[in-house]
Amino acid sequence: MRYRNIIIIFSVVFIIILLRHFGATGWADRKIRFLFNLGSSAVYNISVSYNGGASRFNSVDDLKKGYVELLDKYNKNVVDQTELALLKEENAGLRELMGFLERNDLSFLGAEVISKSSDALRNTIVINRGSKDGVAMNMPVITGGGFYIGKIRKVELNSSVVQLINDQYSKIAATVLNNNKSIGVVEGGFGLSLQMNFIPQNEDILVGNDVITSGLEAEIPYGLILGRVDIVEKEPYQPFQKAILSPYIDLNKIRTVSVLLSS
Template sequence: SVGAVIMLLIFLHFSKIILPLESFILKSLSPLLNGMYQTSSKIKSSYDQQTDKRDLSAIVEQQNVELNQLISENSRLKSLEDENKTLRSYLKFLSTKEKNYAMANVISSGGIDINSQTVLLDKGTKDGLYSGLAVLSSEGNIVGKIINAKENISEICLVNASRCQLAAAIQNKDKTVGIAQGDLGLTIKMEFIPQSAEIKVGDIIISSGLEKSIPRGLVIGQISQVKKESNELWQSARIESLTNLEDLVVVSVLLP
């Protein structure tokens, strides 16, 4: 029987009778056993490497998720910091003025026409806003005026828009007055200035106070170029706004 054969082999092994035969068999099988061991080791190593790669990939993926979350949070905090800085500037400016103001957020730029140099505000007639009111930056500079107001929303034209006209005055010794008008969404121009008026680059342009809803003294911009021809009746000036009109987030509307 099988049991008897096993018992006989065990007896022969311990009695060392079959030792030469065992040695021959082990020697013959050694290359095969060695090959099987190496193959097994390679399989195990490959499995471990694949497991390590999967673990490393999961770690990298998790770190990327956390990094994106940190970037998003940092962006949010930077936005809040910028907004708080703007609000502090408004608070500093408004605290020195005996005027009423309505704060508003810019919710869209371009209005219906993306090239119209207009922006939409989240305040409207229910907040006391109406056409003709001046819109100011945090520094107190005019950035535009309201051209259309509805109950909860208003549209303003920026000072560099062709449709935006402001009664203006030059802060020179002549107190020259005129109309400041946007020039193709690029700059502001002031034309029909008398040849006798002494104006120069760097002169400040302010509101003249000749418009019903806009008081005198609000800064419109600064002269960057003067065009004067001896054979012309008038001279003109190019004006640059002192505010970056593309970065408007929060504005104030000057109420009467």
């Protein structure tokens, strides 16, 4: 059977060779070449076309021009995608902030951060709202879902300076959300940390406890989020203990805020 198949194959090949020798397969060759050339032309046209059209690079200058156009479109697309991502992030933050303000029936003024302090020893930001908008000294400033970030420390006609919570001169009356509802004072530390001092020694403070504003300070309402307890430090025979806090938000990346106009 195997030898029979071999003989058949050789016979077919021999017949085809004879037909080609006497020109009997010319029509088939022409059909094959026509189809091959048609396919090759289509592939070539696609390979040198761009932007979905029929434009072709007829010279080096055309090629350079096409490259510049494609690069420009790519860069614009990257910019559009980046702006869209930033808008989505900003809208999510604004929705969260609006929800908090509405739930707590607070009067507020929206603002954008326009600059940050250039002083390495201070932690302040400048917002685009001032006295003409109703901003006044010591008004609290929040972002996100009620995160306290600082208070107004300087007011001009069209702008104001916000002293951030981690500024070395920042102090705010606070409450720990523990069983004792311990009170104390949260202070900044050169932008490196937050520290809650004057917590009674006999009260239990746990790592992970949330810390909020106590409402004992003028203009600052109760319940604004300051951070969470990371470390508890107790010293024997001392009347107070202290806690190191971490804020829930990155104070270096704030873009939009709200100034609370009343408590």
